[in-house]
Structures are given as structure tokens and as C-alpha cells.
Amino acid sequence: SAVISQKPSRDICQRGTSLTIQCQVDSQVTMMFWYRQQPGQSLTLIATANQGSEATYESGFVIDKFPISRPNLTFSTLTVSNMSPEDSSIYLCSATFWNTEAFFGQGTRLTVV
């Protein structure tokens, strides 16, 4: 299994600013992902964080808005850029070993005012 530490756990930000969320895993996992969960909704995959290269984004998400880094097997960051109230959501970091279940961080609850 993997234990994921995500921070910050919550934040309130002004519109137009950016927030970087950090995700640290206690094991050298194969894959890391970033999800968004809006109130009352299920999880939507933003992107797959690739070690040492550009992330793979899902339809509707772009690098300029959600830049992602993964410098090594155990650490990744997601930045929410130029925030607007529509970005208010829970952002979740996830990790898997190949073909296993996904483990999740506790999430970052973001409110943009």
C-alpha cells in the first residue's frame, strides 16, 4: 500500500491568484494522478503526472491552467492558476502501483473568493 500526504488541506484564495498543492507518497509508486471533486459530484481526472516529463491532461484541462510537476517517483505538485470561483473544489492526489487499486491523499479543499 501507499500513504499519501497532501498539503495544504484547505485554503481560501483570492481570484486571480495561484495555489500550488503538494503530494508526497511514502513509496516509489508507478503512477500519480490529480483529480477534482466538485460539491456533490464524483471524481474527475485532471491529468496523469509523468515523472520527468509533461503531464498527460484529460479533455477539458490544460497545462496553462493546471501545471503539474513530478520530479521523482514519490512527489508531485498541482498548481491551480489564475483562480476564479469556479475553481472552488476539492483536489485529490492519487497514486497506484501498476494495475493495483488507487490510494488517495486526504484532499485539498479550495475556496476562491
Added chain:
Amino acid sequence: RKEVEQDPGPFNVPEGATVAFNCTYSNSASQSFFWYRQDCRKEPKLLMSVYSSGNEDGRFTAQLNRASQYISLLIRDSKLSDSATYLCVVRPYGGATNKLIFGTGTLLAVQP
């Protein structure tokens, strides 16, 4: 059509009841299937994997029907602590990302 579809509920059942959740998926080549549980304001956690032959873990039974592209979860003798959102999760076959696709979740409320 969504890749993974679930009845959102809510399912309101009395303690001790048996309740079943269903899920359908659109990619016939999907390779892995899971049920996750998400408590209010918490991250999702794995409840159980779903195997082709069906599998049971205590009061929980999961079934997979590949021909119908259908997954089910049965909870027997419901407890108050079973109240949560149950997420059907599918790993589509192919691609390099090994990503998981989540259903919208089914809300279960077990009443005393």
C-alpha cells in the same frame, strides 16, 4: 454515454437490510474493477476489488458480468456505519496512463 454509470440514489434502508448497487461501464475491454467508499468530506478508500468469478468480503459481495458490462455490490445486514457514498471504479484497457474512471457514486443512508 458516460464511461461509468451508477444510480446516484439516495438509498435509504433500515439497519439489517440487504441493499444492492449496480454499475454499468461502456468500454468492453476494461480490465480492472473496484468499489470504493467515500465518507462525507473524506477521500475515497478501497472497499474491494471485483473479480470475474465474483468475490465476497464479510457482508459485502461483488459481482462482475463482462457480457453485460455490469458490476454489482451487495451489502447484507446493513449497519449504520455503512452510510457513505459507494463509487464504482473501472480501469479501461489500453493506454499508457493506467488511469481509473470513477462513477458518480451511489449514496447509502442506513437508518436506525
